[in-house]
């Protein structure tokens with residue numbers, strides 16, 4: 001028997017002002033775009049904005065539905081849009097923020113399991129890690145070098161061969 005271990009590190013910033021300028025601007029855009037979320041059931045408005053290798057930005061917000069499972073997270077709205085509008089162009093960095101209308105929005109939340117799967121496949125597809133910036137409307141900010149780090153031992157297309 002041998003034991004394997006998976007670890008990853010990430011950066012924690014106390015305020016947006018301590019981020020590098022382009023990251024601070026991307027986070028600000030993600031916070032702003034939360035206003036475009038359609039989240040009448042959860043009151044949890046998520047906004048994501050990504051900057052691509054070609055300098056273009058793509059955004060997404062969560063889109064809920066009265067038939068709850070039909071709803072889509074902000075990250076997957078963004079990724080599907082990017083795949084269509086900017087086909088094949090890798091995403092350099094994605095900032096994800098949220099406004100919780102039922103509580104606080106003062107700490108980072110990280111993508112749900114389904115979005116982690118989608119993010120991981122996007123990275124594989126365009127052969128570049130997606131850097132993540134996670135935060136609420138205020139408070140600490142997490143910076144993670146690759147979304148795939150959030151999904152160790154992931155299942156992927158190679159497993160189907």
Ligand code: THU
Nearest residue numbers: 042044046062073074110111112
């Ligand atoms: N949600 C996202 O859009 N992204 C996340 O990373 C976590 C959750 C959405 C799904 C749902 O509309 C609401 O937030 C509450 O779960």
